[in-house]
């Protein structure tokens with residue numbers, strides 16, 4: 009179909025989208041699915057790599073036990089991501105920056121595709137696959153610029169091993185990023201929950217904060233999630249088809 013596609017969502021949602029000034033969006037792996045990035049859960053399956061559920065390989069315990077294996081897992085995913093481009097969902101959300109007075113985009117994704125689509129000041133709750141940090145001194149490195157084939161690579165400041173700068177299971181989220189997201193969630197009028205299975209905490213608690221503070225909460229996902237009941241409205245379908253029509 010060409011031209012303007014038919015709008016979706018309730019009359020109430022359209023009215024709220026017209027009047028809302030503060031909008032909060034939480035995204036998960038599903039927003040990148042149409043870019044070819046595999047999700048972790050959904051469709052009744054959970055990701056496994058070399059026989060390990062991803063909660064095992066992506067864990068704080070595995071950094072202690074086998075850091076080279078953790079690097080191998082993230083190198084594999086980074087290589088696959090190099091071929092992925094932002095999709096219509098990322099682009100629609102980037103366009104929302106101009107549409108609403110204050111748009112806060114918080115993502116659980118580490119793929120950097122929101123920024124690639126033009127979103128600014130993305131709150132990356134789980135870090136970035138394109139960054140590394142030193143186990144000893146905490147210095148950060150941009151993996152797009154680091155020329156070190158060793159695994160683990162060495163810190164340019166102190167020589168100690170680097171690790172991927174992502175939040176693994178059993179690790180705290182960056183406090184300032186989470187605090188900023190929680191504050192914006194508590195202050196928003198309209199909250200969208202897009203492409204997340206909503207089972208990983210504390211990120212999945214952000215829409216709950218928004219709802220308790222009085223926001224209108226809308227879910228975009230082809231499947232129901234534990235948060236669906238809490239939402240005022242659920243728009244069932246792929247984010248790349250739904251978001252451009254809102």
Ligand code: BV8
Pocket residue numbers: 035036037038039041042047048049050051062066116117118134174175176177178179180181202203204205206207208209210228229230231233245246247248
């Ligand atoms: C912490 C980076 C404490 C690494 C990831 C409360 C209760 C129970 C357990 C806990 C709890 N609080 C904390 C925990 C423990 C744990 C947790 O939540 N476990 C769960 C699983 C039971 N949480 C933690 O460990 C967190 N840390 O609590 O720290 C602490 C405090 C102080 C000091 C020390 C410690 C840290 C969690 C971070 C984990 N890191 N990512 C990596 O990528 O390898 S998590 C991982 O899941 C993903 O990376 C992603 O970030 C996250 C969430 O997944 P989703 O984005 O939702 O993706 P998923 O695949 O699950 O779902 C895809 C969805 O998309 C589906 O619903 C599908 O239907 C939909 N979809 C598909 N196609 C489309 C679509 N939607 C739209 N359009 C489409 N086309």
Ligand code: ZN
Pocket residue numbers: 142143144145146147163164165166167168
């Ligand atoms: Zn260092």
